[in-house]
Amino acid sequence: MSNVVLATPEVPFESRGLDKKQTWWERLRKGDEVVHLITLAGGWSILVITGLLVQHLWVYSRLSRHAFGWHFLVDSTWDPVNGIFGAWPFVYGTVVTSLLALAISIPIGLGSAIFLAELAPRKLSNALTFLIELLAAVPSVIYGLIGIFLLIPVLFNVVPYVQKYFGWIPIFNGTFYGVSYFSASIVLSIMVVPFIISISREVLISVPVSQREAMMALGATKWDVTWRAVVPYARQGIMGSIFLSLARALGETMAVTMVIGNVAQVSTSLMAPGYTIAAVIANEFTEATGDLYLHALIELGLVLFVVTMIFNALARLLMLTMKGHEVVG
């Protein structure tokens, strides 16, 4: 709240629009405190919504929290019939698919963004950006269908070769059914790439010309300018696009459940089927009977919330340390 107050213009509070002799029009025109109140309410509403969400998740997961305690996080059994619930396979699946999706989408997304912002002719760049923003608006069920009908048949042809030569690496062994952590990660990466491209490109374009000129004046090549002056300057915005992608990947439900196999197990192999938190909640919530079962599903929601928070905190920490190592030109 204090931030919001500080952000208002440095006009003394008393002198702003409180003069009764002012007309309605004048007061509206100088309505700083109206704007202040509106934005303040907007800011607070975020806190209130988040607070209520956490409170609800906390209260309605109490049976499960009391019954399993911390074991909920590390146990691997999910047995609704006998009322035994452990979240580990879902947490594992969520983290693995999201991180792998980011590992795939960051190089592609950043590469495309740099091309569109720095290298491509403006007309081509605008046309492609329009298409990319269109991709961001495609419903996730469509991505799930793309996964089932296009990706999985391709993987059925490719994966046996990968397994033939690299099968000795634990992450590639085991029977491949088409649905797997790997398939889910690829679908997720296709889903989040538009976010990374679209935001990063915007940020790269808005880097001041002076930055580029200064670098050029030092005799840098075009690539040096991009990589050493423009990208570091835009770093914060690029990280922002990655956060957004991570959040989307962690919480994605429909597309993931269609291609991950929905098996509550933990496998080192990326070719094995798995499960994610969001997917199990969506799958089982409607038919969940019994309070403990329902509370366990809601506790999964709480866990997802915490996982997302931890990831965000780690990412912020990463950014702080990066700031410490400024790029030397």
Next chain:
Amino acid sequence: MIRRLLALALITTASVFAQQISLTGAGSTFANPLYSSWSGHYHAIHPNVEINYQSIGSGGGIRQLIAGTVEFGATDGPMTNEQLAEARQKLGTTILHFPTALGAAMPSYNIPGVTATLKFTPAALAGIYLGKITKWNDPEIQGPNPGVKLPGNNIVVIHRSDGSGTTYTWADYLSKVSPEWKSKIGVGTSVNWPVGLGGKGNEGVAGLIRRIPNSIGYIELIYAIQNHILYGEVKNSSGNFIEANLKSVTAAAAGATKTMPADFRVSITNAPGADAYPISTYTWLLIPEKMSDMTKAKALKAFLRWGLTDGQQYTQPLAYAPLPSAVVQKELLQMKKLQY
């Protein structure tokens, strides 16, 4: 004069609105096409009654009913004793179960080179889903299918990932035919599967079966009929291999009528009867015995009576098996318990 006319008009509209009765129900997604169809047909005959059915899942329907936010519920698995007790405590009334139609689950498979209808024994299905039978040419599967050359490939087991009445029926059947399933896994809308991949909804399971060679999964009767999906026959309690269809499912209900408990909370899997398909199930409407709003209560009662009698003609076009007439008679008697 105009003012008086206006007042008169207002009064008439008000009285028309007062006669409009809106009933809200929630629950089973499996029965949604049927109840939507009933709602439309019933509204055509009784324009003043509006029935809103929300297909939010059986579990959700039971929760909403207990919370008192809907007038009636709908479920594919009967309410448990604890749920009934909770409803009695919160609503001050007993919830009655009324079977409205029948469904079934059947094994569907994709074995390259096999287009024949396979015959499955209970032991084969239980063995496959417990992970004990892992090859297609296992004697338990090959035995009843002498004319079919089954490969020695590993079986890929597929089940529903979402909680569903179909899973409930499937697990209920397996626990009746396999003591091991009963003690290890049990019955529920979602269970702790020992093996297999999960597909979301019938379309998800059917999609996985189509895509993965040597797979087997269970799908719901309506979906299989409407999409012309190949499925196997299952050996019933009389020792006959039966193909699931509307007749054999109704036969299962008829076979179980004699042993039907007074509250209709009955599982008709593995029912007696030479022609009975063993993996069949009822779907139920959940109706409170007492209601505070008498107008709504009377309308609900009339709708229920219509659904059990005239409404049965709309089951078959939607690929639901109709109720046997003996069951309808029992239910009409049960309706006398409704205190409105």
